[in-house]
Structures are given as C-alpha cells and as structure tokens.
Amino acid sequence: MQIRQSNQVFNFDKYATFEKDIDPKQRAWIEVKGKAIETNVRQLRSKLSKNCQFMAVVKADGYGHDAKVVSDYAIKGGASQLGVATLKEGIKLRSSGVIKPILILGNLYTKRDLIIAFKNDLMPTISGMRECLICNNIGKHFGLKFSLHLKVDTGMSRLGFECNKFVQNFEKITSFENIIIEGIYSHLSSADEDNSLNPKSSAQRQKFKFQELLKQIYVYKNHNIKIHLANSAAMLIKKDFHFDMVRVGLSMYGYSPLSKIDENLSLKPALFLKVKVAFIRIIDRGVSVSYGGKFVSSRKTKLAVLSIGYADGVPRNLSGKINVIHNNKLYPQVGSITMDQMMVDITGSNEINIGTTMVLLGSDGDKVISPVDWARESNTIPWEILCSFKNRLPRVQVD
Numbered sequence: 001m002q003i004r005q006s007n008q009v010f011n012f013d014k015y016a017t018f019e020k021d022i023d024p025k026q027r028a029w030i031e032v033k034g035k036a037i038e039t040n041v042r043q044l045r046s047k048l049s050k051n052c053q054f055m056a057v058v059k060a061d062g063y064g065h066d067a068k069v070v071s072d073y074a075i076k077g078g079a080s081q082l083g084v085a086t087l088k089e090g091i092k093l094r095s096s097g098v099i100k101p102i103l104i105l106g107n108l109y110t111k112r113d114l115i116i117a118f119k120n121d122l123m124p125t126i127s128g129m130r131e132c133l134i135c136n137n138i139g140k141h142f143g144l145k146f147s148l149h150l151k152v153d154t155g156m157s158r159l160g161f162e163c164n165k166f167v168q169n170f171e172k173i174t175s176f177e178n179i180i181i182e183g184i185y186s187h188l189s190s191a192d193e194d195n196s197l198n199p200k201s202s203a204q205r206q207k208f209k210f211q212e213l214l215k216q217i218y219v220y221k222n223h224n225i226k227i228h229l230a231n232s233a234a235m236l237i238k239k240d241f242h243f244d245m246v247r248v249g250l251s252m253y254g255y256s257p258l259s260k261i262d263e264n265l266s267l268k269p270a271l272f273l274k275v276k277v278a279f280i281r282i283i284d285r286g287v288s289v290s291y292g293g294k295f296v297s298s299r300k301t302k303l304a305v306l307s308i309g310y311a312d313g314v315p316r317n318l319s320g321k322i323n324v325i326h327n328n329k330l331y332p333q334v335g336s337i338t339m340d341q342m343m344v345d346i347t348g349s350n351e352i353n354i355g356t357t358m359v360l361l362g363s364d365g366d367k368v369i370s371p372v373d374w375a376r377e378s379n380t381i382p383w384e385i386l387c388s389f390k391n392r393l394p395r396v397q398v399d
C-alpha cells in the first residue's frame with residue numbers, strides 16, 4: 001500500500017505492525033553474552049575435582065538472563081545438571097529441548113504437581129515423608145522408579161528433613177521400591193560471610209553437621225547417591241564443601257559472592273543493560289528535574305531522557321545514585337527514576353543524541369558498572385538486582 005502525502009511517498013508495508021516485528025533494541029534491553037557463561041563455567045569447573053559435577057542454577061529465568069540461553073551455554077562449558085526453583089521453570093526448559101537432569105529446588109507437595117514433575121523427567125526436592133510416599137506411589141502406579149533428591153536442614157530452617165530425624169527416615173525411604181534417591185543435599189545460610197574458613201563459622205558448622213549425618217547413614221559407601229552442599233560462595237571457599245556436585249548460580253553469571261576472590265579467577269559478567277536516549281533537552285540553572293523536584297540544576301544543564309524506569313526493574317531507590325556509561329565516560333543520573341524514564345546529565349557532551357545507546361550495567365571501554373555496585377547503593381544484594389528485571393526488557397543474545 002502506498003499513500004501520497006505532501007509530495008512524499010510512504011511505503012507502509014515495510015513498517016512493522018505486530019509486536020514481534022518491533023526491534024528489541026528499540027527502547028531498553030538486556031544483552032546476554034552466552035560465551036561469558038560458558039567460559040565462567042569452564043573456569044569454575046577447573047577448581048573442582050575430576051568427579052565433581054557442576055549444577056548450573058538457572059532459576060528465576062536464569063537470574064534474569066534467559067534460562068534457555070544460560071542452560072545451553074552452561075552445558076557447553078561443562079555443566080552436567082540444571083537447577084530450577086519451580087515446576088513451571090522446569091517444564092519450560094524441558095520443552096525447549098534441554099535433556100540434562102533438572103532438579104527442582106523448591107517444594108512440590110501435591111500429587112498433581114509431583115506427577116507433572118515425573119512426566120517431565122524433573123527431579124523434585126523432598127523434605128518430608130509425606131511427599132516421599134506420594135512419589136513412591138506415583139512410581140508404583142506407572143510401574144517405574146521416581147528419581148528425586150532428599151534435602152536435610154542443617155541450619156537454614158527453610159526446606160529439608162529435620163536433621164535429627166533424618167537417619168530414621170532414611171532407613172525407611174531406602175526400603176521404598178519405586179523411588180531412586182539420586183541425591184542428598186543441604187543448603188548453607190551464610191557461606192558468603194568473610195569468616196567462612198573459621199571452624200566456628202556457620203558454614204563450617206553446617207558442613208560438620210551434614211558430614212556427621214552422612215556418616216550415620218553410611219552414604220559414602222553408596223556411590224550412586226550424589227551428595228551436594230555448596231552454592232557459589234561455598235564452592236569458592238574451599239574444596240571440602242564440594243562433595244559430588246556444586247550448585248552454582250551467581251558466580252556463573254560473572255559476579256563473586258565473596259569480598260575476596262581467588263586471583264586466578266576472572267569471571268566475566270554475562271549481562272549488559274542498555275538503553276536508547278529518547279529525548280534531549282537543555283534546562284537553565286535552578287530548574288527542577290522529575291517527580292518531587294528533588295534535583296535542581298546548579299548550572300545550565302543538558303539532559304538526556306532515557307527510555308527505562310522502575311517498571312523495567314531499575315530500583316527507584318537508586319535515583320541520583322548511579323551513573324550511565326557512553327563511550328568510556330560516566331554520566332550521572334539525576335532526579336527521581338520514574339516508571340518508564342530517567343534523566344541523565346550529559347552537559348558538555350556532543351556525542352550523545354536522540355537514539356544513542358547508553359550502558360546502565362556492563363562495560364564500555366574501561367568503565368564497568370555491575371549489579372554488585374547497584375546492590376551496594378540500594379542496600380540489597382546482587383541476586384535481587386538481577387532477578388528484578390521485568391519482561392518488558394527484551395533479552396537479546398549476543399556473541
């Protein structure tokens with residue numbers, strides 16, 4: 001279709017009309033470097049013993065990166081298992097063609113959910129006899145064995161069998177004919193604290209408790225059961241946290257959970273948060289910017305309006321506390337971050353125009369801004385920053 005209007009010819013047909021036709025880099029987006037995940041996994045694996053497996057934890061859509069992309073590259077880097085939090089996350093991975101073992105780290109407690117897990121070849125985490133019996137019955141019903149992991153609580157007080165009762169329960173469970181105990185695990189509450197090498201630290205006490213328990217059930221003699229305890233922090237502390245498998249999230253994405261880190265590791269962030277400049281304006285001295293007028297210009301100021309806000313997952317309490325990178329230079333964000341936009345002071349720059357791409361997280365030249373920096377400024381942890389990003393931000397895989 002062509003329409004003639006004031007001497008110009010518009011060819012309407014070449015313009016997108018569907019949502020899927022809109023350029024993912026039209027406004028704000030997350031770039032995911034699959035290769036960074038792959039090399040991070042490879043590096044982390046080099047710290048493990050030969051027989052120790054690497055479970056890539058890809059819950060919460062791969063910490064906001066896109067679980068499928070992360071899984072594919074983690075597997076390339078040598079991950080042999082995947083961990084998700086929910087039934088839905090597990091099914092999504094299975095239906096996208098992932099065939100490695102998948103453990104659901106959250107708790108499934110209805111017969112219906114456990115059947116769905118079983119049918120999708122997903123291993124549930126079992127924290128009690130009730131769920132264990134349901135699994136055995138499901139196995140029996142289908143004339144098959146249901147593979148699962150047993151969890152024990154050694155100090156987190158979240159999921160898991162009570163430590164004291166586990167030995168007794170374990171004996172009963174081993175007599176169930178329609179389940180396979182693939183693994184026994186526990187989770188640490190404070191492995192990222194600085195004192196984790198100290199025998200009195202809670203990580204060491206939890207490990208001790210776990211080992212005492214394993215001794216009692218003679219599980220060391222049973223080589224088919226995988227024992228696992230470590231998250232990223234514990235994996236990096238010391239080898240004696242590794243057992244048969246480590247469950248790694250944060251460090252695989254390129255960030256260290258520890259304040260000190262092995263100098264031989266150079267983890268690469270896999271996530272870049274980028275945004276387009278939607279508008280540019282110049283304001284005089286003494287003019288207020290954004291809701292509440294908390295920022296007032298102290299000189300004639302050039303502002304770039306960026307198409308990203310808290311509805312995309314940028315925490316509003318970072319208002320006025322972050323920088324944005326362009327061409328190896330940092331520009332301060334000013335005024336309150338709004339739902340869909342934020343302003344940046346670009347006074348003095350002639351390089352930034354409408355449509356210019358700026359970097360909120362990631363690197364440009366030698367300037368780097370990490371979710372760890374944002375977490376420090378907004379009084380939270382990098383895990384929360386990463387999984388706050390909303391679906392409104394398209395994930396674009398680059399490599």
Ligand SMILES: *Cc1c(COP(=O)(O)O)cnc(C)c1O
Pocket residue numbers: 057059105187230231232233247248249250251257
């Ligand atoms: C999320 C999670 C992990 C991964 O933790 P990181 O600190 O990101 O490495 C490991 N184990 C369990 C049970 C988890 O829920």
